[in-house]
């Protein structure tokens with residue numbers, strides 16, 4: 379199939395309403411080799427593809443989305459103008475990119491995505507400006523390594539972290555990203571398993587002071603009393619003189635779940651232990667955070683809904 383004028387391919391075996399091309403390895407390679415006007419490529423649930431090669435002749439390809447391709451092991455990209463890449467899979471596959479790649483936006487969903495992003499992405503994607511990582515399960519702390527994201531401005535981290543995970547290890551991203559302006563973290567867990575700062579008589583650790591010069595807007599959703607999460611928040615306040623807005627959200631962090639927004643007029647259910655932990659998070663905010671917020675910072679605290687999330691003690 380020679381399609382020099384084709385600008386968009388969506389290969390989705392499960393969603394038949396959208397334009398569809400069932401891709402099987404060599405067939406896909408042949409298709410891509412003849413689609414030099416392609417600007418956007420999405421591959422989803424292509425279980426027969428093991429190696430994906432995006433050839434350099436795709437000079438106009440801007441966006442690539444790869445999700446749930448179970449047998450995929452390697453992605454090789456030689457298309458020099460690609461600027462947005464979304465990857466969703468159980469584990470990250472081997473990535474190989476051409477030297478001239480100008481990738482600006484990366485969205486990565488997989489196990490261990492946070493550690494992987496910090497350890498290996500700076501050298502692969504030195505020009506990133508927007509990075510979103512969603513880890514289904516983060517086992518190890520984010521490593522402190524010397525490599526940098528010199529142009530990274532927007533960082534989103536969503537993670538389900540192991541009980542021993544130290545949220546303060548995320549400081550590694552701040553140190554690596556001198557241009558960082560916005561940071562969004564969601565660490566919501568239905569049942570909080572991290573050590574609570576409220577149960578620790580030693581109080582909070584004080585991290586070595588850094589200077590995160592450009593950081594202006596920080597949101598932490600799923601805010602709990604997890605000791606290292608409170609410590610991370612204090613560190614941000616004490617190290618970010620440019621900070622303008624700080625939002626701490628003790629709910630799941632999604633507006634559409636709220637009764638004020640959704641059509642049902644009722645908030646989506648929160649588990650009883652999640653509501654109770656949210657209260658612990660609010661107490662930790664009062665105890666450790668409120669008192670160190672500089673007056674110039676717009677400080678917002680989001681609580682569980684007072685009408686829909688009532689729990690009798």
Ligand SMILES: [Zn+2]
Pocket residue numbers: 636637638644645683684685686687
């Ligand atoms: Zn409500």
